[in-house]
Amino acid sequence: MTLERIRRDGLEALRGKLGKAGMIRFLQQFESGEGDYASERHAWVDSATLDEIRRVSAERSQRRHKTPAKRTS
Numbered sequence: 001m002t003l004e005r006i007r008r009d010g011l012e013a014l015r016g017k018l019g020k021a022g023m024i025r026f027l028q029q030f031e032s033g034e035g036d037y038a039s040e041r042h043a044w045v046d047s048a049t050l051d052e053i054r055r056v057s058a059e060r061s062q063r064r065h066k067t068p069a070k071r072t073s
Contacts (some may be wrong), residue, residue, distance in 0.1 A: 014023040
């Protein structure tokens with residue numbers, strides 16, 4: 001089986017199982033980005049103060065534990 005055939009059969013299987021929109025969303029997960037994430041992250045982390053890291057951590061924790069508001073019809 002050629003690589004082209006594997007690719008085509010794979011896309012058909014994804015579309016059959018997930019639908020067109022689901023297939024697109026699945027494939028978007030594997031797009032390669034730009035830049036050097038590791039060096040950019042180190043630049044941010046190395047310049048962050050302990051207080052900034054604690055603040056961000058606390059904000060994330062609050063968002064995670066916040067219960068969503070109930071909808072009324």
